[in-house]
Amino acid sequence: MKCGYVAVLGLPNAGKSSLVNRLVGEEVAIVSKRIQTTRNNILGICNGENFQIVFIDTPGIHHSKNKLDRFMMKNVRNAITTADVILYLVDLGKTVSDEEKDYIKMLKGKAEKVIVVLTKSDKKAVADIDSDISISVKENKNLDKLINLIVEKLPTGEAIFDEDEYTDKSIKFLVCEHIRGRLLDILDNEIPHGIAVVCEKLEEKENSVNMDILIILEKERHKGIVIGKGGKNLKDIGISARQYAENLFDKKVNIHLLVKVDENWRNNNIAEYGY
Ligand SMILES: Nc1nc2c(ncn2[C@@H]2O[C@H](COP(=O)(O)OP(=O)(O)OP(=O)(O)O)[C@@H](O)[C@H]2O)c(=O)[nH]1
Ligand SMILES: [Mg+2]
Structure with missing residues (x-):
């Protein structure tokens, strides 16, 4: 093959x-x-x-x-x-x-x-x-x-991955990326590339999963934009992320979103955020 x-x-x-x-x-x-x-x-x-x-x-x-x-x-x-x-x-x-x-x-x-x-x-x-x-x-x-x-x-050889695998990335990574993608959609040009999303805690139980996910921003003034009027943006993103995660875990998922400001993280703390 x-x-x-x-x-x-x-x-x-x-x-x-x-x-x-x-x-x-x-x-x-x-x-x-x-x-x-x-x-x-x-x-x-x-x-x-x-x-x-x-x-x-x-x-x-x-x-x-x-x-x-x-x-x-x-x-x-x-x-x-x-x-x-x-x-x-x-x-x-x-x-x-x-x-x-x-x-x-x-x-x-x-x-x-x-x-x-x-x-x-x-x-x-x-x-x-x-x-x-x-x-x-x-x-x-x-x-x-x-x-x-x-x-x-392509060279001839043995399959590298099992047939039912389609990525090397964990569900945790995919869910964080889904959230970053939704933020890019919602925020459009208001906030450039300063967003990182990391999962701080993942607790998988028999019938459900709990995830604490942190959204990192570069400026204090970006917080209000990300959270949205009356928390609307964050709520919409939470719903979308939960549906996406439930599909992958095939279980009920609770997602707790937190927003934090870390100025200049792209020059300092990239490892902390998974890069
Ligand atoms: N018209 C058209 N748009 C496309 C096509 N393929 C991708 N796009 C659009 O091009 C834009 C960029 O697509 P991505 O797949 O994110 O591009 P990328 O090369 O991965 O970008 P980076 O990750 O930023 O390097 C999106 O708006 C896509 O919808 C295509 O065949 N036709
Ligand atoms: Mg790309």
């Missing part, structure tokens, strides 16, 4: 997580219209009759301004080292800079199996670059072709 690791790389917002989720068939990584949504490398496993593709969804490639950025870029480098095949995604609707072209050239020099994928082919074409395939996750275009292209390049 053909098996291996496939790193999914590209600029922030290129559509990496959307593609991985679609091919895995589960929400393993949160997706948002904002840049730098993904922070950790997330494995998403796609099983076929004669193949197992282990996607590594990565943070978008960007210049580091703080410790969290450096953590994210380290994840990208690790993914390149681990990968058997690299997918480099380019948003068809965006101009490709010379810097990005040089980066792709560098990747091709470094790794043998690089597939350049034009994404969002449903959009008006702007990107001018040589690619191997053009796809649209939104319109489900050429995804089977992409799978075939990947499988062709």
Whole structure:
């Protein structure tokens, strides 16, 4: 059987997580219209009759301004080292800079199996670059072709993961990420990338689960925005997170959300928040 690791790389917002989720068939990584949504490398496993593709969804490639950025870029480098095949995604609707072209050239020099994928082919074409395939996750275009292209390049071997596994991430991680995703949706441009979400306590009983989850913000004034009028935002997020978690645990889940301010955490306390 053909098996291996496939790193999914590209600029922030290129559509990496959307593609991985679609091919895995589960929400393993949160997706948002904002840049730098993904922070950790997330494995998403796609099983076929004669193949197992282990996607590594990565943070978008960007210049580091703080410790969290450096953590994210380290994840990208690790993914390149681990990968058997690299997918480099380019948003068809965006101009490709010379810097990005040089980066792709560098990747091709470094790794043998690089597939350049034009994404969002449903959009008006702007990107001018040589690619191997053009796809649209939104319109489900050429995804089977992409799978075939990947499988062709994978080594032969034993399956790496059991067939019923679809990610390496814990339910705890997925629930925290779900909350961060909901915050990105609700808050839109009001608060940039300063949010972290961590589970401080998880107590699993026979028929129920209790979770204490902490939302970390960078500024005191962000608290009111996150909590919302009369606590509405927090309440909505709590309901959404509970439904999401109950589905994963297959048990009743109680989620207790707490909000805390930690200024400049992205430069100081990244390890404390799981990065
Ligand atoms: N029109 C169109 N939009 C898409 C397509 N695929 C993804 N998107 C949108 O592109 C935006 C970014 O998608 P993500 O999957 O979060 O992008 P990403 O590359 O993982 O971003 P980072 O994690 O920030 O690096 C979201 O608004 C998606 O809905 C597509 O095929 N067509
Ligand atoms: Mg992403």
